[in-house]
Amino acid sequence: xxxxxxxxxxxxxxxxxxxxxxxxxxxxxxxxxxxxxxxxxxxxxxxxxxxxxxxxxxxxxxxxxxxxxxxxxxxxxxxxxxxxxxxxxxxxxxxxxxxxxxxxxxxxxxxxxxxxxxxxxxxxxxxxxxxxxxxxxxxxxxxxxxxxxxxxxxxxxxxxxxxxxxxxxxxxxxxxxxxxxxxxxxxxxxxxxxxxxxxxxxxxxxxxxxxxxxxxxxxxxxxxxxxxxxxxxxxxxxxxxxxxxxxxxxxxxxxxxxxxxxxxxxxxxxxxxxxxxxxxxxxxxxxxxxxxxxxxxxxxxxxxxxxxxxxxxxxxxxxxxxxxxxx
Ligand SMILES: [Fe+2]
Numbered sequence: 001x002x003x004x005x006x007x008x009x010x011x012x013x014x015x016x017x018x019x020x021x022x023x024x025x026x027x028x029x030x031x032x033x034x035x036x037x038x039x040x041x042x043x044x045x046x047x048x049x050x051x052x053x054x055x056x057x058x059x060x061x062x063x064x065x066x067x068x069x070x071x072x073x074x075x076x077x078x079x080x081x082x083x084x085x086x087x088x089x090x091x092x093x094x095x096x097x098x099x100x101x102x103x104x105x106x107x108x109x110x111x112x113x114x115x116x117x118x119x120x121x122x123x124x125x126x127x128x129x130x131x132x133x134x135x136x137x138x139x140x141x142x143x144x145x146x147x148x149x150x151x152x153x154x155x156x157x158x159x160x161x162x163x164x165x166x167x168x169x170x171x172x173x174x175x176x177x178x179x180x181x182x183x184x185x186x187x188x189x190x191x192x193x194x195x196x197x198x199x200x201x202x203x204x205x206x207x208x209x210x211x212x213x214x215x216x217x218x219x220x221x222x223x224x225x226x227x228x229x230x231x232x233x234x235x236x237x238x239x240x241x242x243x244x245x246x247x248x249x250x251x252x253x254x255x256x257x258x259x260x261x262x263x264x265x266x267x268x269x270x271x272x273x274x275x276x277x278x279x280x281x282x283x284x285x286x287x288x289x290x291x292x293x294x295x296x297x298x299x300x301x302x303x304x305x306x307x308x309x310x311x312x313x314x315x316x317x318x319x320x321x322x323x324x325x326x327x
Contacts, residue, residue: 031135031275032073036063037198037233038081038253040112041094049084049112049167050312051319052256054293056084059254059268060097062288067270073103074135079233079251080110080198082118085167086160091121098127106130108142110198110234111149111169114160132184137277139188143181143197145213147174168312171199171213171234178220185224192279193226200232200250202243205260207308208235218244228279231271238269238285249273249283257287259295263303267293 040056042048070076078098083090098105105127109118122129133140149161149169173181185193201210201217221227221244229247236253237260252269259266269287276282289295301318304310310318 029136029277031075031138031273033075033077033140033273033275034067034070034073035077035079035196035231035249035251035271035273036060036254037079037251038110038236038255039078039094039097040081040084040253040255041090041097042084043087043089043093046084046090048255049316051316053084054254054256054268056254056268057093057097058292059288062290063254063268063270064097064100066286066288071102075133075140076101076103076105077140077196077231078105078107079196079231080108081112081233081253081255082107082110082122083112083114084255086112086114086117088117088121091117095121095124095127098122099124101126104128106133106140106142108196108198109144109146111146112167113146115158116160134188134190136275137191137279138275139184139190139193141181141184141193141195143173143195144177145171145173145197145199147172147177170210171197171201173213173216173220178216181220182223185226188226191226192228192275193224194228194275194281195230197230197232199234200230200248202241202248203235203239203250204241205235205237207306221246229281231273231283238266238271238287240283240285247281247283252285252287257293258298258302258306260306263298263306264295265293265298266295 039060040053042056082094107122107129119129131142202214227246231249233251233253235250236256237258238252239250241248249271251271254268257266257268267287267289269285271283271285273281273283301315305315
């Protein structure tokens with residue numbers, strides 16, 4: 001299915017905008033979507049946030065080649081951390097890359113995505129920041145899980161914090177976002193709802209514990225039986241697990257990507273999904289094996305990070321010290 005078959009809702013945050021399939025398009029019985037996450041685009045030669053990363057543009061090229069001819073897809077979704085530092089030039093690179101897909105692309109923000117640069121940089125024909133997309137028997141809701149990172153500006157308009165303050169923030173839903181999700185799900189004119197977001201809730205790994213956020217999702221899902229599942233990123237650890245009887249799918253990252261059992265590096269990759277009219281979902285992780293991204297075991301430093309012995313900041317400081325000349 002090509003670009004003409006899908007229409008998008010307004011991109012304004014916090015407005016309960018619902019969309020419809022293009023009346024001239026045929027309702028697909030199976031909705032097919034590819035998901036990328038944590039693309040972390042950077043300027044050429046830019047130093048990676050955290051001190052180490054794959055060449056994300058090269059990883060994107062490899063993912064696109066691996067996906068190959070994808071006209072059969074209804075949509076490509078990118079679930080946040082589009083840019084590594086949230087800078088305008090990084091969104092320019094990301095937007096140019098996403099425009100190479102032959103089907104529509106819809107994105108939502110992650111903790112690395114400075115709101116203004118993201119909003120300005122992502123909008124272009126074929127690449128959208130819509131919050132609700134309806135396709136066949138499904139309504140896809142794009143959640144903003146980045147509450148608390150913006151500052152209160154004049155006239156009640158939120159503004160970005162200075163510098164790179166938001167880069168390591170965890171998931172949180174505002175009361176407005178919670179109510180918005182409830183209203184969209186309850187007013188959806190499709191039988192099934194699926195939620196895309198950056199921060200997956202209840203990640204079954206201790207280092208991602210986020211009790212308040214997790215409780216927000218348990219309460220929401222208990223009230224929203226039409227929600228059939230969630231798709232996210234953030235962890236850079238592809239996974240599939242269950243929350244409140246619903247599957248949670250976590251996509252690989254292009255920046256660096258890890259396995260926990262056994263502890264090893266993984267190549268970059270993406271996910272594909274088939275959403276059926278009966279509400280069932282199948283999804284597959286695709287990793288692009290290449291000599292650039294060997295599946296090597298963790299070194300001592302990375303093991304310390306994932307075992308909770310050091311923080312991300314401490315790791316970044318150690319990496320920075322090691323890369324100093326003469327060290
Ligand atoms: Fe990320």
